[in-house]
Amino acid sequence: MTQWVDEHGKLVFDVFAKACTSRATLEHVTGRWGVLTMVALRDGTLRFNALRRRVDGVSEKMLAQTLQALERDGFVHREAQATIPPRVDYTLTPMGRQTADSLLSLVELVESQMVEVEAAQARYDTAKGD
Amino acid sequence: MTQWVDEHGKLVFDVFAKACTSRATLEHVTGRWGVLTMVALRDGTLRFNALRRRVDGVSEKMLAQTLQALERDGFVHREAQATIPPRVDYTLTPMGRQTADSLLSLVELVESQMVEVEAAQARYDTAKGD
């Protein structure tokens, strides 16, 4: 059971509750590096360092950590070859691709809103200024 | 210009770049409290403390901070009445509602995936265990 209605008949999701699994999982995919990693993997398999170059500013540590969380949740598949030098490929699972699609439409939406967002920020800042 | 193609012809978004406005804005809406606040406001106007009760675990400080960021970006409208006691209503702007819709479908998707996610986590943990 992941949703119910509150005393006013409104739909409430499990994710609103402090101690729930879905909140943690949601944070993995919506986190700063989670979103970018998922969207980057959406158009194909990538190796660790390729992924790192794609997601500007991510450190080794954070990328490794992000990928492990996403792999554990079942969004990302990790394929390691025991060669020298090692080669590790990261791919989205079917479930991961579904989620990445949703994330991508969010990213596209926000990108399309940026002109309006920056206008709103300018208005907000001048209103506070005086 | 918010997107372009890289050397391999792949679509790349501005959000992938470290220093860009869209990345910051995206983080406001995808942040831990941003998602929940936007989704909570999606089915109507809410006052500060009502919102706080809805989003389990959020502190006064973080809710205020989240709302200010979302207001500055133009996603949330703040309507204050100079009465005693004061009354402040928070509503989504049209742009905010659009974004909240996208966020809601993401939340619904993740909630629907939780059974599979928990199965994946169990598999991952036992695989690491031995």
Add this chain to the structure above:
DNA sequence: CGGGATCCTTTAGGATACTG
């Protein structure tokens, strides 16, 4: 009631060095 200001703790995250 809706915050702001202050103080403090905890976590995220970067830099560097090292390993199979």
Add this chain to the structure above:
DNA sequence: CAGTATCCTAAAGGATCCCG
């Protein structure tokens, strides 16, 4: 190449008090 381990700093976040 693909990480892990360690150390450290900066930012997130909570608790409390106060004010209009």
